[in-house]
Amino acid sequence: MSPSKEKKKSAPPAKPAKPANKRSAGRPKPAPAGKKASPTKAVARPAKPKPALFRPEVLVYSTLENLYQETAHLVMQTALDAVNARGRFVAALSGGGTPKGLFQQLTEEPYLSLIPWGKTYFFWVDERNVPQDNEMSNYRMAQEHLLSRPPLPKDHLFPMANGAYPADVAASFYENKIGKFFGRDQLPRFDLALLGMGEDGHTASLFPDVPQLDEKERWVVGYTPSAALKERISLTFPVLNAARLLLLMAEGKHKADRVKSVLAGPSDPPKYPVQRLRPVDGRLIIALDADAASRWKPSAK
Numbered sequence: 001m002s003p004s005k006e007k008k009k010s011a012p013p014a015k016p017a018k019p020a021n022k023r024s025a026g027r028p029k030p031a032p033a034g035k036k037a038s039p040t041k042a043v044a045r046p047a048k049p050k051p052a053l054f055r056p057e058v059l060v061y062s063t064l065e066n067l068y069q070e071t072a073h074l075v076m077q078t079a080l081d082a083v084n085a086r087g088r089f090v091a092a093l094s095g096g097g098t099p100k101g102l103f104q105q106l107t108e109e110p111y112l113s114l115i116p117w118g119k120t121y122f123f124w125v126d127e128r129n130v131p132q133d134n135e136m137s138n139y140r141m142a143q144e145h146l147l148s149r150p151p152l153p154k155d156h157l158f159p160m161a162n163g164a165y166p167a168d169v170a171a172s173f174y175e176n177k178i179g180k181f182f183g184r185d186q187l188p189r190f191d192l193a194l195l196g197m198g199e200d201g202h203t204a205s206l207f208p209d210v211p212q213l214d215e216k217e218r219w220v221v222g223y224t225p226s227a228a229l230k231e232r233i234s235l236t237f238p239v240l241n242a243a244r245l246l247l248l249m250a251e252g253k254h255k256a257d258r259v260k261s262v263l264a265g266p267s268d269p270p271k272y273p274v275q276r277l278r279p280v281d282g283r284l285i286i287a288l289d290a291d292a293a294s295r296w297k298p299s300a301k
């Protein structure tokens with residue numbers, strides 16, 4: 001990512017955090033099968049895997065334009081690396097307003113030519129349970145701002161819902177769609193999950209204090225967070241945290257207070273779902289414009 005000179009690399013979050021052990025050091029070896037441990041020798045018990053820590057790389061850009069230019073470069077680099085390594089680039093997209101500027105960049109040169117669109121596959125992080133031509137639809141937003149220009153094969157798009165089924169049914173259908181694509185024997189690993197953050201600290205469609213925050217088994221959930229928010233379908237944290245890169249973007253002064261609470265406030269994941277973004281074997285980048293970062297100061301480390 002060729003950052004602008006104003007970029008502020010963050011120090012890790014203020015809270016005393018032991019260096020996250022990104023790759024588990026592996027569990028202690030249990031006594032070899034068939035061999036009883038001698039009564040005097042304690043049998044090594046596999047240690048409980050350490051919960052990953054909330055340790056974002058926070059990048060701040062002086063202008064919104066700069067944020068979009070730099071995140072477009074990062075998406076392109078991630079796509080090229082993924083195709084080199086695995087022959088395809090599989091991303092899950094968020095909706096809302098923030099990604100629009102990034103999507104616009106990706107439909108222009110040099111990205112229009114450099115991104116390997118023929119080997120790119122788009123899923124969605126979350127969706128409102130509405131028809132795909134509804135103005136609230138994240139799929140429609142992507143169609144309008146990203147998908148119409150790049151030469152992306154139609155069967156490389158995996159929309160999440162169309163309002164035809166109740167949210168929980170749509171969620172299980174989508175989980176099957178993901179399982180068919182990645183296989184069901186392990187968590188699906190997206191090369192990129194593009195995320196935003198609401199003013200309440202939600203991400204994807206995982207809102208503060210909802211039980212879906214604690215979902216450990218299902219890959220996709222469908223529910224109604226509130227009457228105002230209507231029915232939502234969302235990837236769950238086990239899937240998000242299996243991604244190779246979580247790229248969360250936030251812009252604007254209206255996000256500044258929440259950015260400060262999430263990055264420098266107490267750890268309170270039920271209140272701030274963004275704090276549950278803890279990639280098991282990947283990166284979490286939080287990319288901000290100066291306005292969104294205006295109330296947050298990296299801890300001096």
Ligand code: 6PG
Nearest residue numbers: 094095096097098196197198204
């Ligand atoms: C959605 C998004 C959601 C979004 C945040 C931020 O369906 O709305 O996926 O999680 O990222 O609400 O939205 P803005 O980018 O519009 O601030």
